[in-house]
Amino acid sequence: MTFVQLIECRTSRLDEMNRLMDRWVEQTKGKRTAMHSVVAKDRADASHVVEIVEFPSYEEAMRNSGLPETDRIFREMVALCDGEPTFTDLDVVRDEQLYAATARRFFELVAGQGEAPPFNDVFIEDYHDHDPANPQDVIGLDALRREVEVWRGGFDFSFTIEDQVAQEDRVCTRWSWKGHHKGDFLGIPPTGKDVTMTGTTVHRCTPDGKIAEGWWQYDRLGLMQQLGALDPLEL
Structure with a gap:
């Protein structure tokens, strides 16, 4: 089943986070299992940022998380956030x-x-x-x-x-x-x-x-x- 991970955080450094995501994509080229990703900003709260990442399956998402580049980028992302990001794992029931x-x-x-x-x-x-x-x-x-x-x-x-x-x-x-x-x-x-x-x-x-x-x-x-x-x- 297609799997989606919802990542939420608060940050005032969105431009730096976007550059970080670009670097993650470049460093994991050919190894990254994510099919599609969207980064969105809350219209009511500009510091509230949501990233939606789609994977072919939960197993592929876990394999992606295990990449050393992903772990390194995650630590840098946490440093840009006001507090720890939250993760929600979602199985897609209709697409x-x-x-x-x-x-x-x-x-x-x-x-x-x-x-x-x-x-x-x-x-x-x-x-x-x-x-x-x-x-x-x-x-x-x-x-x-x-x-x-x-x-x-x-x-x-x-x-x-x-x-x-x-x-x-x-x-x-x-x-x-x-x-x-x-x-x-x-x-x-x-x-x-x-x-x-x-x-x-x-x-x-x-x-x-x-x-x-x-x-x-x-x-x-x-x-x-x-x-x-x-x-x-x-x-």
Whole structure:
């Protein structure tokens, strides 16, 4: 689970503290496990300073704390504070930005050739996929990989994310798709055609940022028509 550390202190030497933080970042380059940090000043009390630091996990935060550079910078930070800083350890239970990033990661990973990637860092093991074009829902990572490999076998393709909205544990992505029909796809022999498609996918995410469920809507009939598998009168 993504982990956040909240560091609060009082200081009248904020400029010096900012320079100290810059030095810490420079000295721990390549070793620091922090993903993102924000330093903020209380509007009602300029001496009240809060730093918010995000880590991939509590364990990574502890590894970061164990760096000799971190210990040295911490002692210097205490000297700039009016009193001892306080630390609050927080497990993230919802992060809409993280969920949107995970959805974008999926659309990047799914395009490619050959065997599908593991997807373990993107989906939970018993992921549930709802696609109205499939007679049965796809459930589980192995089934999802097989589904992806059907598309990879038929096309060289890529996604472009047009819009993305995240709310609570849902991410809605409006996308466009371009493909080159290079191999058999659902019984349609390769045509060599360049085809396009648009669609929308809604993903439900777990608190640790992985995707648990997906709902798809896309112009599959239009794709089939471009491939010559449907007569326009059949649409």
